[in-house]
Amino acid sequence: QSVMTQPPSVSGAPGQRVIVSCTGSSSNIGAGYDVHWYQQLPGTAPKLLIYGNSNRPSGVPDRFSGSKSGSSASLAITGLQAKDEGDYYCQSYDIGLSGSVFGGGTKLTVL
Amino acid sequence: EVQLVESGGGLVKSGGSLRLSCAASGFNFPYAWMTWVRQAPGKGLEWVGLIKSKTDGGTADSAAPVKGRFTISRDDSKNTVYLQLKSLKTDDTAVYFCATTQAFCGGDCYFGHWGQGALVAVSS
Numbered sequence: 001q002s003v004m005t006q007p008p009s010v011s012g013a014p015g016q017r018v019i020v021s022c023t024g025s026s027s028n029i030g031a032g033y034d035v036h037w038y039q040q041l042p043g044t045a046p047k048l049l050i051y052g053n054s055n056r057p058s059g060v061p062d063r064f065s066g067s068k069s070g071s072s073a074s075l076a077i078t079g080l081q082a083k084d085e086g087d088y089y090c091q092s093y094d095i096g097l098s099g100s101v102f103g104g105g106t107k108l109t110v111l
Numbered sequence: 112e113v114q115l116v117e118s119g120g121g122l123v124k125s126g127g128s129l130r131l132s133c134a135a136s137g138f139n140f141p142y143a144w145m146t147w148v149r150q151a152p153g154k155g156l157e158w159v160g161l162i163k164s165k166t167d168g169g170t171a172d173s174a175a176p177v178k179g180r181f182t183i184s185r186d187d188s189k190n191t192v193y194l195q196l197k198s199l200k201t202d203d204t205a206v207y208f209c210a211t212t213q214a215f216c217g218g219d220c221y222f223g224h225w226g227q228g229a230l231v232a233v234s235s
Contacts, residue, residue, distance in 0.1 A: 002155065036221040038156070045208055045225040046148075046156060057223065089156050093218035099174050100146075100158040100220055 003028060003094055006103040012080045013111045020075040020106045022090030028101060030071030033093040037066055037075045040105075041086040049088070050075060082110050113137040113224040115209050120229030123199055131194040131229050133209030138224075140190040142166060144212040146222055147183060147194050149205040157205075161212060161220065162192060177203075199233045206230050 005023045012018040022035060029035055037050040048057050050066035053073065065076045073090055090103040119131040133145070144167070147159040160173030162183045171183040182195040192209055207229050210222035 034219040034221070038222075040156075045227050046222075047225070048221060048223050051221045051223075052219070087155075091156075091158075091221065093220070095218075097175065099172065100161075102148075102156040102158065105155040 002104040003097065003101050004090055004092065004103040006088075006090060006106045008104070009107045009109065011109040011111055014080050014082065016080050017076060017078045018080060018108065020077075020088050020090075020108070022073045022075070022103045024071045024073075024092060026071060027096045028071075028092045028094040029068065029073060031095055035066065035068050035073035036091045037064075037073075038089045038091065039084075039086055040089065041083075046089065077108070080110050084108060085110050113211065115211070115224060115226035117207065117209055117226045117229035120207065120231050122232045122234060125199060125201055125233055125235050127199050127233070128195070128197045129199065129231060131196070131207055131209075131231070133192045133194075133226055135190045135192070135209075135211075138211070141187040142214065144214050144216070144220075145183075145185065145192040146210045146212045146220070147192075148208045148210060148222065148225075149203075150208070150228070151202075151205045154205075159194070159207070164214060167214060196231065199231075201233050201235050204231060204233045 038046040039049045040046045053068040054066045094101045146161045162171040180198045185192045211224045
C-alpha cells in the first residue's frame with residue numbers, strides 16, 4: 001500500500017488528453033516536497049518525465065506537463081500516441097518514512 | 112552519454128546474500144549521489160536507498176524494509192556503486208535498478224538516469 005495514491009489505470013483515444021492524478025498527504029506532497037513523474041514503457045527501465053513538479057528534462061516532448069496543488073499532483077498528456085502506452089509513477093519524499101516514496105503507478109492504455 | 116550497467120543478479124535461497132554492482136560512465140561519478148530502486152514482478156517501484164558522494168560525506172541511507180539487511184557502498188576508483196543484500200527474503204525478489212540522483216537534493220531527490228536493472232530471485 002503506497003502512501004501516495006494513483007488510479008490503477010487511465011485510457012484515451014489517440015490525440016486525446018488524459019490526466020494522471022497523484023494524491024498524497026501532509027507528510028509528503030502536502031509538506032511542500034516536490035513531485036516527480038516517471039514513464040515506464042513495457043519491458044524497459046523507468047525514465048524521468050517531469051521533475052520539480054512541472055519541469056521537463058531535455059528531450060521530453062511538451063505534450064507532457066505536470067502540476068501540483070496542496071497535497072496532490074497531476075500529470076497531463078496531450079495528443080495521445082500509441083507509443084505513450086505504459087506505466088506512469090509519481091514520486092516524492094515522505095517525512096514519516098524518512099525517504100523517497102513512489103505512487104502505486106498508473107497504467108495508460110491508448111484505445 | 113550517461114550509462115549505468117547493473118550486474119550480479121541471480122537466484123539465491125532465503126537467508127542468503129548477494130552483491131549487485133552498478134558501473135557508471137558518461138558523467139563525473141565521484142561527485143554523483145546514487146540511488147537504488149527495486150520493482151517486484153508485476154508491481155510498482157520502491158525506493159531502496161541512496162549514497163552521497165564522498166565529498167558530501169559519503170553516507171548512505173536506506174528504506175525501512177531493508178535497513179540493517181542491505182548496505183550501499185561505492186568505489187569511485189571504479190566508478191561503481193554496490194548494493195550488498197543479506198538475510199534475503201522471498202519478498203526481496205525484484206528487479207533492482209541503480210539511478211543517478213542530483214547532489215544536495217535533501218527531500219527533493221529525483222532520479223535522472225536509470226540502468227536496465229538486475230533481477231534478484233529469492234527462493235524459499
